Amino acid sequence: MKTLKKFFSSASLAIGILCLSFFVCGCGREAAEELPLGEANENPADSEADARTDSEEETEEEIPPAEEDPGLPVIEEREIKNGKMQSYLTGEWIEQEKATRRPIAVMIPNNKPAMPQYGLSKAAIIYEAPVEGRITRLMAVFEDYDDLDHIGPVRSSRDYFVYVAMGYEAIYCNWGLARPYVEELLSRDTVQNISAAVEGIHNPSDEAFGRLSRPGYATEFTGYLFIDGLEKAIKRQKYETEYDDLYVPPFTFIADNYRAEYEENEDASFIYPGGRKDNAGGYGAYCPYFEYNEQDKLYYRYQDGKEQIDEHDGSQLAVSNVVLQYCHGEVRDKKDYLAFGVHGEGEALVFTNGKAIKATWMRYDGDATPAKFFDKDGNEIIFNQGKTWICNIWDEYSEFVEYE
Numbered sequence: 001m002k003t004l005k006k007f008f009s010s011a012s013l014a015i016g017i018l019c020l021s022f023f024v025c026g027c028g029r030e031a032a033e034e035l036p037l038g039e040a041n042e043n044p045a046d047s048e049a050d051a052r053t054d055s056e057e058e059t060e061e062e063i064p065p066a067e068e069d070p071g072l073p074v075i076e077e078r079e080i081k082n083g084k085m086q087s088y089l090t091g092e093w094i095e096q097e098k099a100t101r102r103p104i105a106v107m108i109p110n111n112k113p114a115m116p117q118y119g120l121s122k123a124a125i126i127y128e129a130p131v132e133g134r135i136t137r138l139m140a141v142f143e144d145y146d147d148l149d150h151i152g153p154v155r156s157s158r159d160y161f162v163y164v165a166m167g168y169e170a171i172y173c174n175w176g177l178a179r180p181y182v183e184e185l186l187s188r189d190t191v192q193n194i195s196a197a198v199e200g201i202h203n204p205s206d207e208a209f210g211r212l213s214r215p216g217y218a219t220e221f222t223g224y225l226f227i228d229g230l231e232k233a234i235k236r237q238k239y240e241t242e243y244d245d246l247y248v249p250p251f252t253f254i255a256d257n258y259r260a261e262y263e264e265n266e267d268a269s270f271i272y273p274g275g276r277k278d279n280a281g282g283y284g285a286y287c288p289y290f291e292y293n294e295q296d297k298l299y300y301r302y303q304d305g306k307e308q309i310d311e312h313d314g315s316q317l318a319v320s321n322v323v324l325q326y327c328h329g330e331v332r333d334k335k336d337y338l339a340f341g342v343h344g345e346g347e348a349l350v351f352t353n354g355k356a357i358k359a360t361w362m363r364y365d366g367d368a369t370p371a372k373f374f375d376k377d378g379n380e381i382i383f384n385q386g387k388t389w390i391c392n393i394w395d396e397y398s399e400f401v402e403y404e
Contacts (some may be wrong), residue, residue, distance in 0.1 A: 072382050073255040088243070089124035089143055089168070090320075091253030091385035101241050101264070103143040104194075105170035106225055110134045112286065112304060114221045119151040120317055121310035125250070125263045127164055128273075128288075129392035130329070135284035139163070141170055145227060148312065152224035154196075154209065157182045160327075160340040160392070162191060167363070167370035169247055171239060175223050176210055181337060190367065192239045194230060198300035205233035214253070249372035251321075251383045259297075260382045261353050267355035268292070271299070271322055272402040273391040281393075281400030282329070290322050290389070292354045297384070299351065320386025324349040324401060325371065327363055329394040340392060348373055349401070352384045356403055 056322065061200045078085050078099070085099035086092065103124065107119050110128065120126065123140035128257040131137045140159045156205055157177020162185055165172045172193040178186055178200025186193050189201050197204035208229040234241065254260045271290040274283020288308075290299040301308040308317045326347040327340045349358040350373055363371040373381045393401060 015247065018154070030289050035172040037084075051130070072260055073258055074252045074382055075255055077213050087143060088247070089141065089248040089251075091251070091383070091389055094144060095403070098146070100146050100243060102239075102243055103141050103166065103168060103170045104145065104230065105139050105141045105165035105172050107155050107157055107159075107161060107174040107176075108138040108140055108151075109153060109221065110138045110286075110303075110386075111284070113218060114153055114155075115304075116309050116311040117153065118224070118311045119148045120149060121313060121315050124387055126317075126387075127161070127167070127238055128389065129158070129160060129340060129390070130244060130282045130284070130394055133284075134279050134282055134339060135286070136288070137163060141165070141168055148227055150210075150224040150226045153221045154219070154225050155225050156198075157186065157195075158338070158339075159185050160342050161221075162186065162193075163342050163367060164370075166191065168250060169243055169368065171234065173208070173225050175225075177218075178342050181332070181339075185365060190238070194225070194233050194237075203237070205229075205232045205234075205237060208233040246367045246368070248365075250372070251388065252380050254382050256385075259353065260384050262355040262357060265355040265357055267354055268351055268403045269354060270402075270404050271324075273393060274397075275400035275402055277400075280397075282347045282397040285286055290319075290351075292351075293318075294354060297353060298386070299389070301389070312380050318387075321388040322351040322354065323373065323388060323390045324351075325390055326393045326395045326398055329396060340394070342371070342392070343367075346395065349403070350383075351383050351403070357381060400401070 033277050059396065075091055080096055081154050083096055084093045085096050087094050087099050089103065095327060109121065120140055122144060123142050124142040127139040127141065128136050137155065137158070142151070154173065154175040157174040157178060159182045162172055162182060171396055172191060174193065175196035175198070177198055178195070183200035185191060187194060192206050193349070194205045195201045196205050196209045208225055209223060210226050212224055214222045267291040273288060274281035276287060278285045286304040288301065288303040290301055292299050298320060299320040299322050309315065327342055329338055329340045332339050343363050345360060345362045348361045350357040350359045357375060359375055361371045363369065375381055
């Protein structure tokens with residue numbers, strides 16, 4: 001069992017080392033050729049040296065220059081093939097209209113009274129972070145949601161989720177009290193949101209939400225986002241529906257028919273973002289964890305001692321990559337509302353292909369850009385194609401993170 005300690009300082013972040021090579025030209029030969037034709041060399045020693053040099057050049061075997069290591073091939077410029085493009089969020093081929101439109105980011109509760117959730121298996125990215133009461137809440141980022149009738153249940157916002165959604169250029173969807181910490185944020189022109197009409201929401205989109213009958217569930221866990229209403233609300237609100245030209249993809253993905261193996265890194269088949277003890281790591285009483293499957297190369301999600309299932313199709317939630325992103329956190333008030341620093345830089349762990357990669361993250365280019373992840377040498381980490389689950393780890397609880 002490995003328990004993560006502070007494996008390197010986050011006070012500074014190495015991004016890369018730029019190496020320059022200089023080549024020496026054969027200036028002596030050029031100077032000799034500048035002499036007038038037939039002019040004698042007045043120094044016999046020079047003539048003997050020239051002769052030796054010429055002889056050595058004739059007999060010396062020419063050594064070809066060393067080839068540079070091209071590194072892992074990655075997805076670069078996206079192309080359209082048979083009406084499909086590679087997703088910014090997963091690297092996988094999807095319909096062009098889905099690959100070019102802005103995703104939606106939906107707030108979904110993750111505590112026991114809300115389970116099971118509906119539609120999570122269709123999310124490209126799931127972002128998980130603690131909220132008050134030491135439970136976690138999910139923000140599911142969807143680009144392929146056309147086959148879903150609804151998603152949810154849907155709950156209220158926290159400002160750190162909004163800031164993360166802005167980095168994906170996602171349309172932010174939530175239902176719940178907006179005061180005291182997100183009211184001003186959700187009112188900004190830069191935050192295009194689909195929000196139910198509740199206290200603190202100044203530009204509601206009620207046509208996107210409705211309730212489903214869930215006998216035995218509290219009312220707060222019966223509200224859902226309906227896709228037909230979502231599309232009407234986006235149109236009425238006149239929100240931009242496609243990525244802009246300055247969009248920065250959150251990940252760099254390995255190219256088709258390749259795999260980022262990271263063979264030199266240590267194995268990790270089990271990941272416990274909040275540790276194994278109830279409430280020990282700021283991740284609630286449900287002790288979530290991931291188990292890696294060597295056959296399909298996916299990480300399967302467990303919570304509260306059992307598989308975490310999508311009610312939509314009965315499948316267990318599974319992703320290709322798991323990221324633990326360490327962020328400084330604070331308790332804001334007596335109600336235990338939290339704040340997390342999701343800009344700047346910090347430590348991270350990236351899990352892919354059954355390997356653990358000690359990493360760092362950086363986000364200094366404003367709200368409209370995502371956090372990017374780098375290895376210990378400052379190289380951007382190459383992710384395997386597929387879905388990604390990002391766990392916001394409360395930095396002050398980092399000692400409780402475990403993997404093996």
